[in-house]
Amino acid sequence: MGSTTVENIAWSSQLETGIAIIDRDHKVLVDLLNQVADVIGDSEERAILGSVLNSLSEYTHYHFSREEKLQEVAGYPGLEAHRRRHVVLAAQVDDIRSRYRDEPESVQGDEVRAFLRTWLVEHILKEDMNYRAICTAHPEAVAAAEAIRFGEEPLDSDGGAAVRKTASVNWSTLKVLVVEDNRNFQLIISTILRSLGVRSITAADSGAAGLGSLHGGGTFDLVLSDWRMEEMDGLQFVREARAAGVQTPIIMMTGYSDDVVREQAREAGVNAFLEKPITARGFLETAGEVLTAAAAPAV
16 A cells, blocks of 8 residues: 555544444444544555454444434435445445455555545535434434444345344453554454444553563453464463463464464464454454354263
């Protein structure tokens, strides 16, 4: 990707629709879009930016499905035109994601910046504000939109088949420890967690700091650990945590796909893997399976 500096977009009251679920979605998208700019030039750019673009694409489709359900139930007369606009924007996001995956140098900073401005400034301020009054007057429409869970929405804005039901997890009560020495990857993981409703997130910037969090009296429902870290790698972190009696489920984030390496990690006590670049859906399904298994009664 080119070296063009991409300015972050600050959230302000001008971007607020006054509809809580829509504003929450928009804030997640602002965070993701800002991270696109922040990770340019990072030493792990491909894994991190690929993860950001994956999550941006997935969350875009999710948000659009909620927004369209809101307008549909409220009887907003501009729904079809708004839906057509969503198709164009979602295709643009998907195109950037696909091209970066296949040929990173084909995606330029200027293009990303133009997209940020088009979507956030023009679409939210000029188009999303048009449905605010009618949707605010219909609380049942807000409830219908809020009932759509990430991972269970239609796969496209034309009402395509929904993905399989995700595991039932109360994300709002979950306490998660993220052990990751790359600040940018910490941010993308935290954004994904917040988008699911997780409120308690503790970040540790090294394996030693992660052990300190586990031994310092903190209780966690899930640990996410990078594999490659300076001084203490993820494998050593897991071994020491398990040796100290930590039973919390651990998901290892890694670019390794070698079966021998993964078997070593499983023997150390890793419950599951997330391959970089990660996807929000991949995390949702993997974490759901791990947490469901952990909660199941022993046979």
